[in-house]
Amino acid sequence: MIVLGCNGFSRVSEVFAEHFGAVGTERHYLLGHDAGAALLVDGELVAAVEEERLNREKKTTDFPVNAVECCLEHAGLKFSDIDLAAISWNFSAEVLDQMLSGITSAPTAPAAKLGLLSNMGKLFTEVVSHDAILADFAARTGFTPDPEQVVFVPHHLAHAMTGYYMAGMKDAAFLVSDGRAEVFSSLTGEIRDGRVRVFDESAIGAEYSIGLLFAATTRYLGFVPNNDEYKIMGLSGFAEPPTPNPFLEHIVQLREDGRYTFCRPLETDNPRSFEPLLERYFGPVQDSLEYMARVAAAAQEMLTVVTSHQLRAREAKTDLTHLLFEGGVALNCLNNTPLFEGSRFDDLDVSFGASDTGITIGAAVHAWVGHPDNAGRVKPAPPVTPYLGPEYDDSAIEQTLREFGGRVVSSRLSDDEIVARVAQLLTEKVVIGWYEGRIEHGPRALGHRSILANPHFPDIKDIINTRVKHREPFRPFAPLVLESDAPKVFEMGRKARSPSMTFVFPVRPEFRDVIPGATHVDGTSRMQTITDQDTPRLAALLRQFTELSDVPCLINTSFNVAGEPIVCTPADALNCFLGPEIDYLVLGNHLVTKSEASRRALT
Known part of the structure; x- marks a missing residue:
């Protein structure tokens, strides 16, 4: 079928x-x-x-x-x-x-x-x-x-x-939370043998959507709602939430049975309807890191408290031990780790397609x-790869390189040569575009359309934010780490892996000076675990890089610039490479540098 x-x-x-x-x-x-x-x-x-x-x-x-x-x-x-x-x-x-x-x-x-x-x-x-x-x-x-x-x-x-x-299509409970669906913003329930049962009493209407409230805060601070919420996550690390928290003191009311309401319903046709309340409780918007971080920390704490309140009430409704958390709110990875650690569930999954x-x-x-x-044919499914999009073979890459003519210089290497050469390059303070195979699915680059760098340099974050990505300097970067090394570098708690970059973990104190470029101001990282099975060439690169540098992680950020989608075609990759200050581009088995003419044009 x-x-x-x-x-x-x-x-x-x-x-x-x-x-x-x-x-x-x-x-x-x-x-x-x-x-x-x-x-x-x-x-x-x-x-x-x-x-x-x-x-x-x-x-x-x-x-x-x-x-x-x-x-x-x-x-x-x-x-x-x-x-x-x-x-x-x-x-x-x-x-x-x-x-x-x-x-x-x-x-x-x-x-x-x-x-x-x-x-x-x-x-x-x-x-x-x-x-x-x-x-x-x-x-x-x-x-x-x-x-x-x-x-x-x-x-x-x-x-x-x-x-x-x-x-894997195993029986599981679920929590779905986002901005809004048809009329609701959140549901809980369970799936057994492929059949969904919704806990109807748990449904939250769109007028009380924490996703929309978080989006309203995102807009209030000058960012794009339903897109820039991760900036609020990043900002929240620069401050402690105020005590008392205006969101929890005046705006959100927790109800029995895991439900919640607001002091008044959101006007879903007026996205700025809550701005007067935000101004009343936080004061007029100020273009300062201190002010924005305080509001962001308050919003982040609100989200964590509300979802934990939902989940605690639902735990008693199911005897299943596996939880699925999906919807746009589940992309708030800063919330996911404490949500899981504070639950009775044996595991919590947030997929690469949660949004x-x-x-x-x-x-x-x-x-x-x-x-x-x-009917009756549902059975556990094998692991699903995120690498589900289009792929461009070597002939397509070589044709595109010819079309870019005198703007780039490239050499074709074997897989082993690519890995060895790039591992050596990454021991220096360079930024490398990494492009291979089928494009990953979902909002986050997971190693097929990525920008890589060495997190040992404390200022590498500033270099990528300002010179490459053209985005706010407070934004953190995610490290990728071999799954076998992750517990050594990060305090994983009950999680064994995080392949979709959907959880945040504290960096162990002894590694904060080893990977300062991938450690946020609050000492955490939104990391991705990789294996030889999932991404064999990237895993080989990380292993060789670690042998050369004693640094067990690489910065992995999406291969794009602010406002642009992640690159898809070889031409997208080359255009992105030629614009910002990316030093090298791995395009399949081709190592690409800018020509002298392109370098002069950028100066």
């Missing part, structure tokens, strides 16, 4: 701009962001890619026509081969009734209600209804799917099934597992 998962809408950004006032970059951060596609063939995930990697528009909401074609091409399939198309949203008539009922019952002026009802009607009929999505699919692909072969999967169930599949990048996978899995032909 062939199942295609999709996320993205052709006109959603235009509708939000026209009817909801979301303009500029914010038009891509409300609904359908992280558009993409995934393909299951007889239950095996064979391809998945985000549309932004292909259309080069960061966080795009557009219909994923390029991603769909890429997945089908990888598998050698046509549209007519698809048995099921799985959409990672389900804006049914019942959901519309719930949304409209919420608007009419809200304590809002009648004129404002009428306007919002009209705008929601346009969004529904033009973009997100079943009929609108089917028409969009046909218009963009030229293929009209049989409505009987299209499965509309509730957004949070798609999130849960993403985690379930990537954790909306992964819901195409979960939607496809949900449709596949739920199909009558597969």
